[in-house]
Amino acid sequence: SQTIHQWPATLVQPVGSPLSLECTVEGTSNPNLYWYRQAAGRGLQLLFYSVGIGQISSEVPQNLSASRPQDRQFILSSKKLLLSDSGFYLCAWSRGLSYEQYFGPGTRLTVT
């Protein structure tokens, strides 16, 4: 069976500090990968997606970036965090040629 992991589960970072969130999928190969953000009381905002290793598409211009160094690993980064980067970050995956997405447990980021 397939499993998706995210870490860390929670993170408190000061403004201006760097960020690295990791997402890993097990039990499948060549998944589509997605990063979402949920601000407090808001819906889901798609940040990045990747349909293959090394392929990254950005949905919203911002100070975040994403990378896919391995087939089942998706990393969300920032060089300098802003207060507005606070939120709940969710990683998801889907099989190639499928819209059905499976979500990870999320990372709660608080920028102080």
Added chain:
Amino acid sequence: AQSVTQLGSHVSVSEGALVLLRCNYSSSVPPYLFWYVQYPNQGLQLLLKYTSAATLVKGINGFEAEFKKSETSFHLTKPSAHMSDAAEYFCAVSGMDSSYKLIFGSGTRLLVRP
């Protein structure tokens, strides 16, 4: 372009009452439709999906949804609410490009009163 509208950001029902969460979509091609549930501080869990087979779709936890093309709707129902159903529910429609993106609604928070 595809879009999803969820009517009602909050819905409150009594335990044992019917649950009805509304979702209307806009799509220029036959869509795939999904309902997800999110409990506090957790990721989203797939409740059910419509992929052009039967129009009445049954999901987990006693939920079901009916695809109505003429009304462009995909409302989520459950005959009898349980306290454990209290959560946020998201409707989603398939995008059109090769990214296999989903377009999510803004969510409906379901409150269940004892």
